[in-house]
Amino acid sequence: MIKARGAARRGETDAARALYREALTRFPRNSRARAALDALEAANANPPPDQLDPMISAYRAGALDEAVRHGTRLAEQFPQSFAVHNLQGAALLAMGVLPAAEAAFRRAILADPDAAACYNNLAITLRRQNRTLEAESTYRAVIARHPEYADAHYNLANLLDLAGRPKEAEVEYAATVKIDPGYVEAHYNLGNLRAKRGARAAAIDSYRKxxxxxxxxxxxxNNMGGELLLLDRVDEALDAYDRALAADPDNTQAIVNRGKALVLTGALPDAIAAFRKAYAINPDDRSALLHALFEEAHICDWSNRDQYALTAGSAAVQPFATLPFVDDPEHQYRRSLACAAVKFGAGPESLAKNLPDPAPSADGRIRIGYFSADFHDHATMYLMSGLFREHDRACFDVRLYSYGPAREDDASRIALRRQVDAFTEIGHLTDVQVRDLARDDALDIAVDLKGYTRGTRSSMFGQRLAPVQVSHxxxxxTMGHPCIDYFVADAVALPPGGEAWFSEKIVRLAGCYQANDDRRAIVPDARTRGDWGLPERQEGPERQQGPERQEGGFVFCCFNHTYKIGPAEFDIWMRLLDRVEGSVLWLLRSNEWAEANLRQEAAARGIDPARLVFARNVRHGEHLGRLAHADLFLDTFNVNAHTTASDALWAGLPVLTLSGNQFAARVATSLLHAIGLPEMAVADAAAYEAAALALARDPARLADLRAKLVENRPSAPLFRTADYTRRLERAFAEMHRRRQAGLAPDHFEVE
Structure with a gap:
């Protein structure tokens, strides 16, 4: 009886009849079996097999037109036949003749109101006609009748997910796998939804099943590998990608993701090969090409740089990878808009409905939350540690939310904990849980310190962590998304008119937008130039002979990341080495391939590769101390020195930059203005080369610049941390005031 009822619910009426007949053979007096069999016989009134079988055979053979012709004839002869109408509906649905398929399924349901599979097919037909609400209602009706019907739960989950209701969809996928633990695609889709909301461990569990x-x-x-990678379980992620590719060698997304994992292991050539393989398989995957170009930039392989123009449309790639290739704020704005549409999803309307409204704090303080993965010994913290130290805690409740790896023994992290009201690890939380935590903490302002950089979780700001959200x-x-209200800048890094290429409202601080710490320790370097592989300075009166004398031992330096170095800068640098006898270029050691490629590029320009000297990584204070051995810092163009420029200026090393167009290409200009050396920011490449050559030939002028740096450092805006903090606090207070007054975010300046 149980098997018969189950077969009937699934629409398997022939099997149900056979089972009821078998039951009656064994138990002839079973009135319930007799009634059920009679109902099936009366309701279905199916044609005899010799008439129905040709329709079934045609359907199974894919001869859908023929099956429909058989069905039309049989439906006239057997108008109460469930089998005919249901099969007719299936054939019409497969052909895409949706209104007729709907009518056939409805006739089948009239013939057998308990046919669960037919309800399911009707709902599919309604969904394909974009009648979403009717389809949902039909799925829910069949689930109400047959709560253990796994397919209905699964299809309802798919519908809810497509309709932008992931939370409800997840419930239905979970119900599906509870009913049928062997439902592979339900486990997979459940994993996808868990991954989207940041429930990484749960997502991995679903993928494993x-x-x-x-x-x-x-x-x-592949998707399991992505979640493992986000948890920094790189080896496990690589194993998952290898298994994905063993199953499907042409899975380009798995190839790209494997490349990303290889980047984290430092195997850059292997990563580049993976990206280029994916692009070769699918030339439409321009994000794979951009990944390849970005990592080629890291190893200073410029042979394919002209291919950047082919990457248009690669929306899913974080725009950070595009910065070194084009100095164009409009271009970067478009790339951010495209990326944000993928990363964030929700638009202004849904954000407005989901805006938190925390009550004023009991002590009157403005509650600020800073979110980052870099609250440790990191370049951003070298700059920002002074801000956290100087924050006015009487007026501001300052909270840090860390989603980077736990580093409990990190000295910077330990110091930060003492300087703020709360330090919370959120790396294990989903985006929704972070939102709930931030709202429980009643944040007034949430500050994103990562943006589109490696390790970011900026998409959590799409959940609206606070009524005011700031990129800094x-x-x-620009982040290119309305969930970020403000971007902190200054009038030099972002001149008037630059607002056009930002989705955020611009807050311009007087002086410089960049935070700095005026207590950064400089560890005096006891080593000589020779210990670093640099030529010794020429001493004595001959150094004072005329501006045309070529100085021996002059050290040009650039400690920027290698991805920032392009052929335009390098051409100039090599011409400078050629014209300044005995000079060298001191660079930061990044990876072996970059060193080899840069030496090769030098040789191709007629420069002895030995004149490129690569410095190993040392602790930050020691790095600041060794900068005394350099004579002039040469900046890169499309992406300037940011922290590295501040390092140089703090250590007393003059910086020469070219003022570009996009924000990333104007940061060093802002720093130079804020330290009182605006003349060191020039307008074009010719002026840059001429200035560098003139300074290399004029030690007196260079000495004057060094003296000016020493003189300006205590008083110029760049390194006055307390003054900077007060300006930023006034900016936060104005953002908060506008929100409290019911005013929309708008551009403003802070003196």
Whole structure:
């Protein structure tokens, strides 16, 4: 009886009749079996097999037109036949003749109101006609009748997900796998929804169940690798990607993701090969090409740089990877808009409905939350540690939310904990849980310190952590999404008119937008130039002979990341080495391939590769101390020195930059204005080369610049941390005031 009822619910009426007949053979007096069989016989009135079988055979053979012709004839002869109408509906649905398929399924349901599969097919037909609410109602009706019907739960989940209702969809996928633990795609889709909301461990569990059931499920392995990578379990992620590719060698997304994991291991050539393989398989995957170009920039392989023009449309790639290739704020704005549409999703309307409104704090303080993965010994913290130290805690409740790896023994982290009201680890929380935490903490302002940089979780700001949200210090450009209200800048880094290429409202601080710490320790370097592989300075009266004398031992330096170095800068640098006898270029050691490529590029320009000297990484204070051995810092163009420029100026080393167009290409100009050396920011490449050559030939002028730096450092705005903090606090107070007054965010300036 149980099997018969189940078969009937699934629409398997022939099997149900056979089971009821078998039951009656054994128990002839079973009135319930007799009634059920009679109902099936009366309701279905199916044609005899010799008439129905040709329709079934045609359907199974894919001869849908023929099946429909058989069905039309049989429906006239057997108008109460469930089998005919249901099969007719299935054939019409497969052909895409949706209104007729709907009519056939409705006739089938009239013939057998308990046919769960037919309700399911009707709902599919309604959904394909974009009648979403009717489809949902139909799925829910069949679930109400047959709560253990897994397919209905699964299809309802798909519908809810497509309709932008992921929370409800997740409930239905979970119900599906509870009813049928072997439902592979339900496990997979449940994993996808868990991944989207940041429930990484739960997502991995779902993916593992999917691949256990279906070991060749390439996409499940790929997506599992993505979650493992976000948890910094790189080796496990690589294993997952290898399994994805064993199942499907042409899974380009898995190839790209494997490349990303290889980047984290430092295997850059292997990563580049992976990205280029994905692009070769699918030339439409321009994000794979951009990944390849960005990592080629890291190893200073410029051979394919002209391919950047082909990457238009690669929306899913974080715009940070585009900065080194084009100095164009409009271009970067468009890239951010495209990326944000993928990363964030929700638009202004949904954000407005979901805006938190915390009550004023009991002590009157403005509650500020800073969010980052870099609250440790990191470049951003070298700059910002002074801000946290100087914050006026009587007026501001300052909270840090860290989603980077736990580093409890990190000295910077330990110091930060003492300087703020709260330090909370959120790396294990989903985006929704972070939102709930931030709202429980009643934040007035949430500050994103990462933006589109590696390790970011800026998408959590799409959940609206606070009524005011600010982008500051992390990414030198727009986020391109309405969930970020303000971007902190200054009038030099972002001149008037630059607002056009930002989705945020611009807050311009007097002096410089960049935070700095006026207590950064400089560890005096006891080593000589020779210890670093640099030529010794020429001493004595001959150094004072005329501006045309070529100085021996002159050290040009650039400690920027290698991805910022392009052929335009390098051409100039090599011409300078050629014209300044005995000079060298001191660079930061990044990776072995960059060193080899830069030496090769030098040789191609007629310069002895030995004149490129690479410095190993040392602790930050020691790095500041060794900068005394350099004579002039040469900046890169499309992406300037940011922290590295502040390092140089703090250490007393003059910086020469070219003032570009996009924000990332104007940061060093802002720093130079704020330290009182605006003349060191020039307008074009010719002026840059001429200035560098003149300074290399004029030690007296260079000495004057060094003296001016020493003189200006205590008084110029760049390194007055307390003054900077008060300006930023006034900016936060104005943002908060506008919000409290019911005013929309708008541009403003802070003196």
């Amino acid at each position: 999917a691949v256990t059931l279906k070991p060749d499920h390439s996409d499940a392995y 210090m992390g990414y030198p450009g």
